[in-house]
Amino acid sequence: QKEVEQDPGPLSVPEGAIVSLNCTYSNSAFQYFMWYRQYSRKGPELLMYTYSSGNKEDGRFTAQVDKSSKYISLFIRDSQPSDSATYLCAMSVLEYGNKLVFGAGTILRVKS
Amino acid sequence: DAMVIQNPRYQVTQFGKPVTLSCSQTLNHNVMYWYQQKSSQAPKLLFHYYDKDFNNEADTPDNFQSRRPNTSFCFLDIRSPGLGDAAMYLCATSRSGLDYEQYFGPGTRLTVT
Numbered sequence: 001q002k003e004v005e006q007d008p009g010p011l012s013v014p015e016g017a018i019v020s021l022n023c024t025y026s027n028s029a030f031q032y033f034m035w036y037r038q039y040s041r042k043g044p045e046l047l048m049y050t051y052s053s054g055n056k057e058d059g060r061f062t063a064q065v066d067k068s069s070k071y072i073s074l075f076i077r078d079s080q081p082s083d084s085a086t087y088l089c090a091m092s093v094l095e096y097g098n099k100l101v102f103g104a105g106t107i108l109r110v111k112s
Numbered sequence: 113d114a115m116v117i118q119n120p121r122y123q124v125t126q127f128g129k130p131v132t133l134s135c136s137q138t139l140n141h142n143v144m145y146w147y148q149q150k151s152s153q154a155p156k157l158l159f160h161y162y163d164k165d166f167n168n169e170a171d172t173p174d175n176f177q178s179r180r181p182n183t184s185f186c187f188l189d190i191r192s193p194g195l196g197d198a199a200m201y202l203c204a205t206s207r208s209g210l211d212y213e214q215y216f217g218p219g220t221r222l223t224v225t
Binding site: 103 | 116152157202213215218219
């Protein structure tokens, strides 16, 4: 079993739709949860970060962490064609600093 | 703009022919990382440097080596590339070992013929 599981998609939605991206994990020691966005032929860039459980909102993006279920989500409201990218979840254990364990990424396509 | 730069962006090498990928950063970050990302797979950490201290992941093959001659530069050496080493190689940096945010370069896509 992989430490972090992520549905690879592709996920195709019309412009303006609400998008839900998800990851599950097996290591209960994970404390830092991140979402990276990776455009084609570019490196990943940090989009959202959450420590432990709870929600975090930043503009059209909301990150949720449910540690009891070992499940994290990223919601994108009013999706735009410019949101088309691969979204990677990543997690780390505090005591190991920031050695990130990534999911395989979900390809998102927002159609105009 | 401060950034992480990787050269070359595309590298073709022959089976068994040593190859070196380079990474430089203008962020003055202490930590530098090398990840391997195969198609449709998660980036996999190969090793990282905390300043000059080298940290190898337990499952990183011996075929992969790294050098960090100074704060700004880090190199990935693949001594005898196999077909299975074809991948995107990502370099990343972070300010410290306790900083959750990593800054990635654009990657080098390695093809092995």
